[in-house]
Amino acid sequence: MPTARAAKRAAFRLGAVVLAGALLAACGGSSDGASDSANGKVTITVDLFGSFGYKEAGLYAEYERLHPNVTIKQTDTEDEADYWRSLQTRLAGGAGLADVQGVEVGRIASVTQQQADKFEDLRKYGADALKGQFAEAKWAAATGRNGEVLGLGTDVGPEAMCYRTDLLKQAGLPTDREVLSKRWATWDGYLELGRQYKAKAPSKSAWLDSVGSLFSIMIGQEEERYYDDSGALIWETNPAIENAWNASIEASEAGLSAKLDQWSPQWNQAFSAGSFATLPCPAWMLGYIKGQAGETGKGKWDIAALPGGAGNWGGSYLAVPRAAKHKKEAYELIKWLTAPEQQSKIFAKQGNFPSATAAIAQIADATDPYFSGAPIGRIFGEAAEAAPVQVLGVHDQNVAQQITNALSEVERKGTKPDKAWENAKKGVKNIIG
Template sequence: MPISRAARRATRRLGAVALAGALLAACGSGSSGSTADKNGKVTITIGLFGTFGFKEAGLYKEYERLHPNVTIKESSTENEADYWPALQTRLSGGGGLADIQGIEVGRIAAVTQQQSDKFEDLSAFGAKSLKSDYSAAKWAAATTSDGRVMGLGTDVGPEAICYRSDLFKKAGLPTDRAELAKKWATWDDYLKLGEQYQAKAGAKSRWMDSVGSLYQLIVGQQKERYYDASGKLIYDKNAAVKSAWDTSVKAAKDGLSAKLAQWSPAWNQAFSSGSFATIGCPAWMLGYIKGQAGAKATGTWDVAPLPGGVAGNWGGSYLAIPKGSSHAKQAYDLVKWLTAAPQQEKLFKKQGGFPSNLGAIAGVKDVKDPYFSNAPIGELFGKAAETSPVQVLGVHDQDVTTQITNALGEVERKGTSSSTAWGHAQKGVDNAVG
């Protein structure tokens, strides 16, 4: 949730052709997609990216049982990088919008600072009464400078490392999560352990899935990454970003990466094939791993704390209501219910999305996950959330991440030099920022 999210984190639902077709249909229609028949029955549409987990956890069905006049229809785009441009087209064209739209944390500043006129102020429905349910940072990120509330928080993305304990054992590495946390106390330690793994595992399995994933873990530990508190873009002058870049480039050049583009079909297949032994694991990644690796992989995965001494955050999302919905009040009622503590607890227990609701965080502290070798995920991700920095977010946060990770992909898959790839990243950011 990563995230991306989040993030980044989903099952593919719309290919490029289908997405293009949907956009054409959207631009030709002024409808929000909601319908109400003469008996007062309402269909509420939800547009998301990735796997938020609401459907998978049975929450839609539960809500429909509680509200017999409501039917919920979800559409989801696998990659947030495809979802966001499509949403912009729909916001500009005035048609094809869902009653509820997911917003990744890396985009929320764009909504509050540039697009607040395109979304409902949830204060009008009583949202401000929920302020104490969230941390100050989570609430503030979705609030405009004049106090309008643009969305309610779903999850956050406290980070850890997910690893294949069976592959570790074969390579002669320790498998105990506490021992591993000591052995990879720093990122240099993590890479050195990867070299030990690589020496035993051979060419068919690599230490990590991609250096883009590694980069996002490291930079997620920073309070200031791409923007400073004044809103100035500083990514290319930030020593922390440069350090994360250099560490990721080193991992690529040392052959520790499986060179898999995240969210690609090959990456999805690799969760069960043993092509990589570790992966950056914000809490929302747990559900993704389960979906890709399948039930047969139960007990082969485990979770350990992040190197570096502090945890980071990768992903997390909000639910917002575009203006123009003919059922805004019903949509808000659903948003409020989906983000309430009981539902966020269920999502974590079934899908791994770590709650942003403070009441839910307290309720999941003792949760363990049998799939991940009975790892104490409630405690582990709870501590990670406590130590994660309150990040400074900018309008183009997600765009900067995308351009940098794309450039790192050139390094690991094409052998592009670090300086040349960084130049490509800078050009990409310049084009995205405009």
């Protein structure tokens, strides 16, 4: 969102979204493109999570200039899990839904396999013609069993490692991105550098933000994670899950983590406080870092290749609920927002990596002065090209959330790893049976 998907997701709390949902319920309906008044003015409502970056990049304002009869109103929830729970409630009730709803990649299988009747088949509005615009895997993931097109892809989440050059320098570690990429070519190398950092770290600064983020980034390097390609749950016995879990436990036991739950207020404050030196970061995280660290962080951050090879964490879709009030107008908006030209603008402003193939080519040489001139087009482009095509399951995000919750118990509450793993198993069972 993503993913997230990150400045990001200068977001409102769930309460704001719930309030917006209540207000929208009063005007929700199923009419296709009904105008708000006799003069033909239309207000398109958009409900997102994290930081898609459309407002920040000026895209809403640009669209409104191009379409003087259109006004766009966005609500936003910082935490995707909160957003999804609220969305499920509103889908079940058939009211309170926005014209456009964001869907994180970890939820898209739930939409295509279980909720296709809740969302518009965008083929009705001509979406078939857009298929060649997107990476094949991105398009396929939002395609229903009967060929329905249930969302248009926004970004993908190729992974890298963001780091604070000033903090590494204070600890006597190298700051050059090419040197670091070699030093932490493996996760063992990354954890060893973390131990060296801890020995000489500035006061109140840890190596990474949380072991949950370490787990998430590592599992993003795998093709099969929580499900296999037959649709069977495999997370309890998958060696890749075990490996990422063990590395996260190792980082916790070595005291390398700042013990900050991602998206929490404390985590947000930590960006400007220098509470961690490295942050596993999918491309969409760049905008979030800029938003939280602010101008004082400019030039202090850099980006290097990810330990252990390429991976993907996050990425999202824009969908139109069947209960939306302005379906046709909503489709035209998401078609425009996900076009290559707009995806390139979002990348330039937020770092969200495009899923449109033409946009990927357009940003190949991009650099980012905020991140010390890092060649973000090359770094994330190479990661996107090498990242595995992941098997997506109905409850990917739910399983991931239970595991990261369990890791948080280990590092914040001192829960024994075996006990925390059992808690994760119980959590998954309670949610999905």
